[in-house]
Amino acid sequence: MPKYSIGVDFGSLSGRSVLVEIGTGKELDSCIFDYPHAVMDKQLPDGTKLGVDWALQDPQDYIDVLSHTIPELIKKTGVSPDDIIGIGTDFTACTVLPVKADGTPLCFLAEYRSQPHAYVKLWKHHAAQDKANQLNEIAAKMGQSWLHRYGGKISSEWAIPKIWQILDEAPEIYAAMDYFVEAADWIIWQMTGVQSRNSCTAGYKAMWNKKDGYPSSAFFKALDPRLEDITTTKLSCPVTALGEKAGEITAEMAKLTGLNPGTAVAIGNVDAHVTIPAVKIEGTGKILGIMGTSTCHVLLGDEEKIVPGMCGVVEDGILPGFFGYEAGQSCVGDHFDWFVKNCVSSEYEAAAKKEHKNIHEYLTDKAAMLDAGESGLVALDWWNGNRSVLVDVDLTGLMLGMTLQTKPEEMYRALIEATAYGTRKIIETFIKSGVPIQEFYASGGISQKNAMAMQIYADVINLPVRIAGSKQGPALGSAIFGAVAAGKTRGGYDDIFQATRDMGKLRDDVYIPNPVNVAVYDKLYAEYDILHDYFGRGDNNAMKRLKKIKKDVIKAKNN
Numbered sequence: 001m002p003k004y005s006i007g008v009d010f011g012s013l014s015g016r017s018v019l020v021e022i023g024t025g026k027e028l029d030s031c032i033f034d035y036p037h038a039v040m041d042k043q044l045p046d047g048t049k050l051g052v053d054w055a056l057q058d059p060q061d062y063i064d065v066l067s068h069t070i071p072e073l074i075k076k077t078g079v080s081p082d083d084i085i086g087i088g089t090d091f092t093a094c095t096v097l098p099v100k101a102d103g104t105p106l107c108f109l110a111e112y113r114s115q116p117h118a119y120v121k122l123w124k125h126h127a128a129q130d131k132a133n134q135l136n137e138i139a140a141k142m143g144q145s146w147l148h149r150y151g152g153k154i155s156s157e158w159a160i161p162k163i164w165q166i167l168d169e170a171p172e173i174y175a176a177m178d179y180f181v182e183a184a185d186w187i188i189w190q191m192t193g194v195q196s197r198n199s200c201t202a203g204y205k206a207m208w209n210k211k212d213g214y215p216s217s218a219f220f221k222a223l224d225p226r227l228e229d230i231t232t233t234k235l236s237c238p239v240t241a242l243g244e245k246a247g248e249i250t251a252e253m254a255k256l257t258g259l260n261p262g263t264a265v266a267i268g269n270v271d272a273h274v275t276i277p278a279v280k281i282e283g284t285g286k287i288l289g290i291m292g293t294s295t296c297h298v299l300l301g302d303e304e305k306i307v308p309g310m311c312g313v314v315e316d317g318i319l320p321g322f323f324g325y326e327a328g329q330s331c332v333g334d335h336f337d338w339f340v341k342n343c344v345s346s347e348y349e350a351a352a353k354k355e356h357k358n359i360h361e362y363l364t365d366k367a368a369m370l371d372a373g374e375s376g377l378v379a380l381d382w383w384n385g386n387r388s389v390l391v392d393v394d395l396t397g398l399m400l401g402m403t404l405q406t407k408p409e410e411m412y413r414a415l416i417e418a419t420a421y422g423t424r425k426i427i428e429t430f431i432k433s434g435v436p437i438q439e440f441y442a443s444g445g446i447s448q449k450n451a452m453a454m455q456i457y458a459d460v461i462n463l464p465v466r467i468a469g470s471k472q473g474p475a476l477g478s479a480i481f482g483a484v485a486a487g488k489t490r491g492g493y494d495d496i497f498q499a500t501r502d503m504g505k506l507r508d509d510v511y512i513p514n515p516v517n518v519a520v521y522d523k524l525y526a527e528y529d530i531l532h533d534y535f536g537r538g539d540n541n542a543m544k545r546l547k548k549i550k551k552d553v554i555k556a557k558n559n
């Protein structure tokens with residue numbers, strides 16, 4: 001009798017569950033649940049206004065993903081819960097929330113319902129940039145040795161800038177929280193009844209290291225004396241390595257999901273990192289881009305190398321025995337989404353409808369008729385800041401070369417190309433720093449939906465591009481970890497590498513660079529490079545000045 005594992009992928013706007021056969025990786029079915037509160041970036045449900053660059057979520061939506069998708073999956077597939085032996089989950093990160101000692105989120109308590117700082121701060125909450133700047137300055141001044149593991153700069157997306165923002169702006173929330181936890185770990189807590197912290201988010205997002213632990217209390221004290229004991233209070237909890245079992249489904253969670261109590265639950269994981277086994281990567285030289293709303297790049301290395309502007313290098317941070325590297329682009333599909341929502345005429349909308357295409361497909365088909373370089377456009381991919389290699393969320397978008405003849409499909413293509421240039425910058429930085437890369441693997445929505453974009457990536461980075469065999473890369477990866485949590489004696493695996501070989505999937509087709517396009521894109525990339533350094537490395541801080549003017553005006557308007 002085959003055994004099964006469930007993988008649940010908690011994305012930025014929805015959660016997806018997939019039921020997978022252990023041993024083959026065959027996906028029987030999947031279910032999706034859109035978060036009712038989506039991303040709160042303007043106001044809370046009661047109308048409380050949020051500031052510029054805020055992005056919050058309501059953790060009830062995560063529980064609703066489990067209670068909707070898992071029973072539906074069991075019903076649709078007809079698989080008996082007796083044969084579902086494991087479950088794994090992955091989350092966006094750093095997506096963090098303040099909770100009480102029993103795991104209750106502060107935002108569930110009536111007294112904090114109108115307090116923005118009581119909610120989940122989503123990974124793309126960028127309002128703690130001033131804290132990140134101060135942290136980076138102090139860490140550099142104090143010669144903190146861990147800073148190099150994060151490419152020399154901590155991002156405002158991460159845990160410490162976010163909790164420091166709470167301490168500064170809402171000290172009562174800081175005092176009221178017993179723990180500050182990643183949503184990746186909170187959901188595991190809800191499922192098993194036990195708190196755990198996974199090595200991936202602790203390592204990449206909270207500066208924890210397998211050998212050295214967290215930065216010293218002297219460092220936290222230098223940030224703010226009130227943070228001195230943070231690692232033994234709000235962050236305290238032993239860190240567990242990926243691939244371990246976190247616990248088992250509780251009776252209460254069994255009632256909610258239809259799973260059997262006692263089903264093995266894998267330790268929490270991150271949507272990008274968890275996808276490595278899903279695409280059969282079990283060694284070095286292959287960089288994986290999870291291309292959706294944003295792109296996260298993950299890669300295995302044999303040694304710890306210092307790579308400027310990477311998000312981090314964490315020992316065992318992706319697979320045991322390797323140094324896991326992460327880099328990323330804060331906005332990829334979001335660029336295209338912004339464009340189709342704001343810059344396409346009703347004439348185009350109507351034409352797309354007539355051809356029974358969605359607007360992305362319509363624009364892509366038109367853009368695919370163009371040759372590389374034909375539009376005369378070049379864009380910077382910073383509509384949501386720059387995560388790597390500049391690590392600066394205050395950078396903004398730019399498109400150069402527009403004329404009265406410029407068409408929407410040309411701009412759409414220029415935005416796709418810009419994200420490919422951003423990826424090339426990241427790849428070149430890794431290679432220059434001694435981390436070898438020979439192939440690009442792609443997973444996530446865009447890798448499945450847009451063949452033109454994938455060919456552009458192959459041409460811009462001049463590397464073969466391989467595509468994930470599953471439309472649900474992260475969820476499949478989570479299910480693989482779920483099978484490992486169950487263990488061999490229950491019908492799963494003891495070894496993540498064997499599970500990867502058996503259950504990971506890649507498509508047979510490969511995008512091979514076209515030499516004619518490679519030559520044109522080399523020239524365009526040279527232009528991108530000049531603009532990248534001019535606007536991104538301080539020669540011209542116009543983007544920051546504009547943002548400052550905007551913030552001041554909005555603040556005055558709201559007062």
Ligand SMILES: Nc1ncnc2c1ncn2[C@@H]1O[C@H](COP(=O)(O)OP(=O)(O)O)[C@@H](O)[C@H]1O
Binds near residue numbers: 013332335338
């Ligand atoms: N055909 C397409 N070509 C390019 N981008 C697309 C296309 N269809 C949707 N997108 C973009 O893909 C993103 C969603 O990616 P997906 O992987 O499904 O979600 P998530 O990042 O939330 O996991 C959106 O930002 C959307 O703009």
Ligand SMILES: O=C(CO)[C@@H](O)[C@@H](O)COP(=O)(O)O
Binds near residue numbers: 091093270272
């Ligand atoms: O930053 C990370 C992982 O480190 C991602 O979780 C974050 O970019 C969100 O990814 P999505 O684009 O929503 O899939």
